[in-house]
Amino acid sequence: MPVRLSRWLVERAPLAGLLERLRAQAGRPVPRRLSWLYTAGTLAAFFFGLQFVTGCLLLTVYVPDEKLAYSSVQALEHKVPLGFLVRQMHAWGSSFIVLVLGFHVLKVLWYGAYKRPRELTWFAGCILLALTLAFCLSGYLLPWNQLGYWATRVSVATLDAVPGIGQDLKALACGAPEVSGRTIGRFFALHVMILPWLLAAFAVLHVALVLVHGITPKASVAEEQELGYRGALDLKGSEPFFPRQVYRELLVLNLGFALLVTAAVYFPWELGEPASPQTPQGIKPEWYFLPVYQFLKYFDESLYAYFPFLQHFEEGLGLSTELLGICCVNLVALLAFLLPVLDRGKHRRMSRRPIFGTLALLVLLGVTLLGVLGYLSGRRVTAFGRTWELSFKGYPTLLPEPPLSPVPEEPRRVPGGEGLASAASGSSGADGPPAAGGGPPLAVTLPAASHRADGLPLGGTCGPCHEEQLAEWQGSVHDRNQVQCAGCHGGIDTAPPEPLPEGLTPEVYAHLGIKQKRSGGAARPAKKELTGFCGRCHEGVRSVFAPEHQESPPEGRPSATCVSCHSNHTVKEAGDETYDGRNAYTEASDPRHAPFAAARAAFREVEVGLARVRGRLGALREAGYPAEALEKEIEQAERGLKDARPLVHGLGRETERLAARTAEVRAELELVRGDIDRELARRDERWKLVAGVWAVAAALSALIAAKLRAMPA
């Protein structure tokens, strides 16, 4: 059957011919003892292939829409199985490709491989490099995060400098006057459709030209012209492409893949915040654009001080310094592109090309220096025990030695006054001068606010006379929730009109509508009315409290009111302090003791569970996990607990309901905790993936190394 199948295939598909051609290619001679740099081209092609595979996978989840792009990338990173790996491999893949292409270009320059007859190969390669950078630029925006958004805005803004049509060019690129949601569609189309086809076309051309002309021999251009390719190869010795070069490339691909996975897992590109109109601090482009970014910084108006004639250019030709900078960058790129035309020397060995070698070295050093300055600009650098601050343009300024006095502690925060403590003390927080004597600043007491937001004094129209009650109310639950005196007692709590109508004093005005005692003055609610008084707002509590405590309290037990536990104007909230402070149902003989204790235990259990889940969520959030959905579920559980609390007022009558409600909240929290733990465990196990990849890589590398070693030199 297999024989018949293979015969069937061979008759219909030119497999035999294909295999024959492959064999012929493998046997083609290449220069002997090729440098390891010759593997860079294949490695770049391999990474391009990986970008294609990971890109296709990303396409199944990513949504190119202003509102959904960020969340879809978040989902990729945190929800989709292995989504983080695919995204990180794609993100790192672009950097790996640029790096490997850099080595590939260095190899071509070093060995003079761009010279006749391989000029077209060089041109195609330059276009491939430009397309790669376009890939990087267009892909950077797609996650719609702050970094990508602002990097793209800055890049696209350079188009403004083009005289006359700059704005139109920018609008064409963005689909709007600025980078916006419409730009995502354009960059997405460019990234996944237009650029891949262009890249594929030029890659085919590049590889076809390499196959036509062969790997550059070590002979000079003149020798190759005179003797032909084979003859030039024979001058310095040759060997077949297979096995040595194939094994070397396999070895490099193997290690490259393992390195890519390692970088993707251990050095992930942070997604950061979603794009917003607020530019974040320290925004910079990707490392491979840093030299251009830094170079363009020097083309501002300060250039006129050194080159005054440039001002005439701007006045006469409209050539601004920004445009001049862009022209310079493009000129360098154009010169590099035209290198085979400009450098027509017949020699390939670097020792015979001293002028080119020196120039290339200077350009390389300049590019590296600009890249480093671009990275360091705006940062502080510590070297040789001194700290330097590099300006926007990269000029260093030596910072003064730090004082030897002890660093002051951060001012203590005052409860309820976060962030204000330092302001109250007149210092500027941690950066401010140390307190007198160099010691830590004393705890600061905030001056109490004396007025409400509506301009009335605290307590509104009641406060000035009822100072004692006002003092009790301050800091109470009602105070925290903006429930004013009039909210419970009635009366008028707005500023009296001016002038007051005749016969009306401010006091009478404030008491209008309040139930009066016969003797005059405001009537206090009677004890039996208190539950109804509070129940006007807290009906849920009243309905379960009244039957147990007022309508039919246990025999021998006094009836109670809200004030019995929560006090009067101080309005204490429920909690251990309130219960214990009031000795609530502490007598074991009290039939309400057991249900109350059970309710407290149930609440305590839920509270402990909540604190635990919050702690676990904090750990997950620190790992960059988008915790909004889980946060909402926890808040829902908290609401469930809050809703269950009033049931405690029903004691024995509500035991079952209370137990059921707290059990529901506990179950909800357990589910959330399960989700969090699973996610954390998943993160902890990523090392296994890297270990597996390196195990395979090490095995294959060892085999290939053994094979290479066994080959004759």
Add this chain to the structure above:
Amino acid sequence: MTRRAFEHLALLLTPLAWTGGVLAGVLKFMSPLEPGRRKAKLVVGPVERLAGGRVESVVFNGRLIHVLEEKGEVVAVDAMCTHLECTVSWKAGEGCFVCPCHGGRFDRQGKVVAKPPVEPLRRQKLAIDGGQVVLLDEGV
């Protein structure tokens, strides 16, 4: 097996292991996401809301559920037609649930009154708690 044959075999198998690993990763990436957590119950509203033959429609754990009162009993039926999974809607004029895809019809209790469906609509568990209709998902 000679050393050379072993080396050749290993060189062939290791890239195959790579490919297999990558393919396994791709399959894992493409595997369906875990469904969102299902709710154990959903309060539809007071029973009185179903008075006068009114049909309440709610979405519960991703499924459209019709709730109604029939002969003093509260009934909840899954709106998914048992023919080819379109959702049926209540036609007050005809007094039955109608599937817009192939014209299947079901009575107020979900029984088939007109083909092509042959199976009745799936019943959804429910409870009456304090006068409120509560849908229950027992699988949660």
